[in-house]
Amino acid sequence: MTELTHDEHSPRPALDPHGRRALVVIPVVLAMLSMIGPFSIDTPFPAFTQMREEFSVGSAQMQLVVTAYMAAFAVMSIFHGPLSDAVGRKPVIIGSLAVYVLASIGAAFSPDLTVLLVFRVLQGLSAGGATIVSRTVIRDLFEGAQAQVLMSRVAMIFGLAPAIAPVIGGAVLQLGPWPLVFAFMAVLGVVLVTATVLVLPESHPVERRVPLRPASVLGGLVDVARHAGFHRVAWAATFAFAAQFLYIGGAALFVVDLLGLGELDFWVFFVPMIGSMVVGSWISGRAAGRISGRRLVSAGFTVSVGGALVGVxxxxxxxxxxxxWAIVGPSLLALGNGMSYPTLQLMLLDLFPERRGAVVSGSSFLTLMLNATVAALVTPLIAVSALGFAVTALVMVTLGQLCWSWHCAVEDRDTRSPQHPEELEPTDLM
Structure with missing residues (x-):
């Protein structure tokens, strides 16, 4: 389907009827917007050694550069989506990217770790406007199998961010000292603002927006938070991704301290792992319309759990x-996540068609808070050995599998129920 139609109940913006812009260019821009979040985590990794020496701090203190960003990202993520439900997707994306550019410039001129952490917090507060809101646009514009195909394409490009970010960071360091890494991030923000203005349509027209009132914005979040189906699917995705992010967030420790590699060697770890996630996303796109989303997610979890066991x-x-051998387990884990994650995202977005921003914000908040907690409290403890990483990843992905199995059991129960769907309690519906 290259031309979207309107219906009187759910008006949608018109797209290029020829389809090339809608099906190729827009997903690329959305993927670039969505990748700014993880890209901002990993790009400074190769510069950690320089920053640690200049600021006279240890590895544990440098880990705060990751934790401060992620915690701020998580706190603000709860507001970006509902705000886009009220004012539209593009204003939130453009405004947040503008702040991100300023924060990156400030980080580049930081004289010490404290000031750098302040600007990393500002980066985290602003990056979610692009990363979170961009996820809603595809579901705003497309439906059915095509939505899954395009979501998988976005996931494929998005998945490259953790792989290429440290590689780019290392390459930038060959041109000069560590502030150039943050200067590069500022330039990237400017490029994304330009792409958003020129290419991205406004996918949430005025007639579909909710009132810009605190009660309405918070009410949408409350409705999402009270929905049991949301929690089952969101926590399944959150725990599964946390198992993989354990390695991403702790890459500076895993790659340098445990594997004994250098600042230019992060690609040795990231390329196979993220490449596997990209392959999984490709499988998800190819499966669209051929097998059910439920079977695809279940298959993905099977691969992820199996990969975690191999890693142990x-x-x-x-x-x-x-x-x-050290990267086989994480790579298989990422393959399974790539297979399941795009479909899990679509399942979440379909729970509240008029509150997609709130849904994405809610699920992102859960994921980010868990990842930030793991990065701050768990990673420093388990980073003493490869076994510590592997066992923790297995625990995380197993929890995700349990949440997904619970959700499937509830769906089966509701299918067997003699009640009609409209007679069920809202918290029992998918």
């Missing part, structure tokens, strides 16, 4: 920190 097995072997 290899971590107790003599090859625990040898390549390529």
């Amino acid at each position: 097995g290899l971590s107790v072997s003599p090859w625990a920190t040898d390549l390529p």
Whole structure:
């Protein structure tokens, strides 16, 4: 479907009827917008050694550069989506990117770690406007199998961010000192503002918006938070991704301290792992319209849990920190996540068609808070060995599998119920 139609109950913005702009250019821009969040986590990794020496701090203190950004991202994420439900998608994306550019410039000129952390917080507060709100646009514009195909394409490009970010960061360091990394991030923000203005349509027209009132915005979040189906699906996705993010957020420790690699060697770890996630997203797109979303998600969780088990097995072997064995488990885990994550996102967005921004904000908040907590409290404790990473990842993905199994059991129960769907309690509906 290359031309979207309107219906009187759910008006949608018109797109290019020829389809090339809608099906190729827009997903690329959306993927670039969505990747700014993870890209901003990983790009400074190669510069940690320089910053640590200049600021005279230890590895644990440098981990705050990750934690401060993620915590701020999580706190603000709860507001970006509902705000876009009220004022539209583009104003939120453009405004937040403008603040992100200023924060990146401030980080580049930071004289010490304290000032740098302040600007990292500002980066985190602003980056979600692009990362979170961009996820709603595809579901605003497309339906059915096509939505899954395009969501998978976005996920494929989005998945490249953690792989290319440290590589780009390392390349920038070859041109000069660590402030250039944050200057590069500022330039990227300017490019994304330009792309949003020139390419992205406003996918949430005035007639579909909710009132811009605190009660209305917060009410949407409350409605989402009270929905049991939201929690089952959101926590399934959150725990599964947390298992993978454990390695991403702790990459500076895993790659340098455990694997003994250098500041230019992050690609050795990220390329196979993120490449596997991209392959999983490709499988998700190819499966659209061929198998049910439920079967695809279940298959993805099976691969992820299996990968985590393989990771534990290899971590107790003599090859625990040898390549390529050290990255086999994380790569299989990422493959399964790539298969399941796009469909889980669509399931969440379909829970509240008129409150998609609130849904994405709610789910992102859960994911980010868990990841920030893990990065701050868990990663420093388990980063002493490959086994610590592997066992923690297995626990996380198993919790995700349990949440998904619970959701499937509730769906099966409701299917067997003699009640009609409209007679069920809202908290029992998918």
